[in-house]
Amino acid sequence: MATPSSFAGGDQHYLRTEQYADASKLALRARLHERYSTAEVPWFDWVAERLDIPAGASVLEVGCGAGWLWAQGDHTVPSGVSIELTDLSQGMVDEAVERVSSTGLFSSVSGRVADLQRLPFDDGSKHLVVANHMLYHLPDPSAGVAELGRVVAPDGVVVAATNGVRHMREVRAIRAEVFGEATTDLTTEVFGADSGFALLRARFDDVRWLQHHDELRCTEPQHVVDYMCSTPPGESADAETLDALRTAIADVFAANDDVMTITKDTGLFICR
Template identity: 40%
Template sequence: MATDTSIDSARLLREQYKDGSNLSARIRLHQRFSTNRYGQMRWMFDRIQLPDNARVLEVGCGTGLLWRGRPQVPGGWRVILTDMSDGMLRETRASLTQLGHSFSYMQADAQAIPFRDESFDAVIANHMLYHVPDIPRALGEVRRVLKPSGVCYAATMGLANMKEMDELAARFFSIPRMTESTARFGLESGEAYMRGAFSEVKLERYPDSLVITEAAPLMDYICSMRVRTRVSDEQIAALRTHVENEIAKHGEIRMTKDSGLFIARR
């Protein structure tokens, strides 16, 4: 039975991802200030090793970042992008049309994937499993729709990821963390879930960090997060002043990044 807390978090999740605006604010910070200029999505795309003709499913595709700026998607790949948010999918479809590759789109919950058993060569679940209420069920669904030779790619963050944000949260918002995502399905906690569903699991980390030289994109990032619903305008204003002062004094704010990709086989 759904509890008040689970209803509340489902509502906040729907609100957070009703369209691509919140996610895009966070992507912008990473795109502008990440020190590893190769790009995490390009690095992930390199790891998707499939034959020229393959069926690929992405669950929780968000704004379709993995596929943007990727003219090399093989023409023989049939790629189906799914997300639980219809608003997100609408924006993604509009932005990917320029790419020239023919993607398919479908609204779907990763916990009940609307496709036949053993019908995909790859299933991608990037930075989304920590949002899913029943993670073993979602991974069971991913396994079910994968062909016996199929591969699951699941990206997430480690506990150290942007730990400096949690120090700011503790100091200015009197809460221990800005996000609980990595505790639910992170590089540390995710492995046991992956091993519960797959017989072979490999983890690759992407080395990176942030050197942020402008206050506004960092504040946009923070205000795009769910934590914004729990803090006052005064708390945000105090944090903004602190961030502006730090950047004026030191020229930058540095943050740790810790993210990686599970690559799993049935």
């Protein structure tokens, strides 16, 4: 049975064959963020505004997921730019390549299964490397950071998105109540806004953190249930525990005029 540590800094087999075999579980989490965001600029558009892609560049996205960053963000991509999409999961790579190819943004789109801790690319071969909310999945994030630094060109940029310690704290409080978990977030312990800065600063001379301002105002309790059941331990909870989860979420909605406000604490590292 998968545990929270399987998701954060843990079990690569679980991530490849269960959590990210396809985009279905990721889509449940994405739905909550997309539908209930109050941000002035949506996340993918905000990221797009901060990606400086030169003409003719070679772009790499590691842990590409379903390719939503490029399909949903309002990107301006100059001519002659190629992109390589990598993920542990063949299902994710296939979906991402199809989706990104359909945007027409890039002169060429390719994909392959690859582990960020051991990338199959030459030193200094990529002008832009993007790691969007994935470094906290690595058993050894320092090895992943070292690989990012190895494959990026001397004048290139690494962009790494992650979360801070306040992220989704209302959800974590319910998890603690129902599942007996600690209220701390394992993903931010592995690679968050604070822990990630230290890891990146050990490899890059210039590391900047940019904060995306947002919070969620959820009006449908089932969407919060679905979110919490898309990762361990909720994804394997028994019927009795699921009933307790639904009750705990319903109580939060009832106490707050049928709206659950959820803190977001998300941003980007820009590394040179």
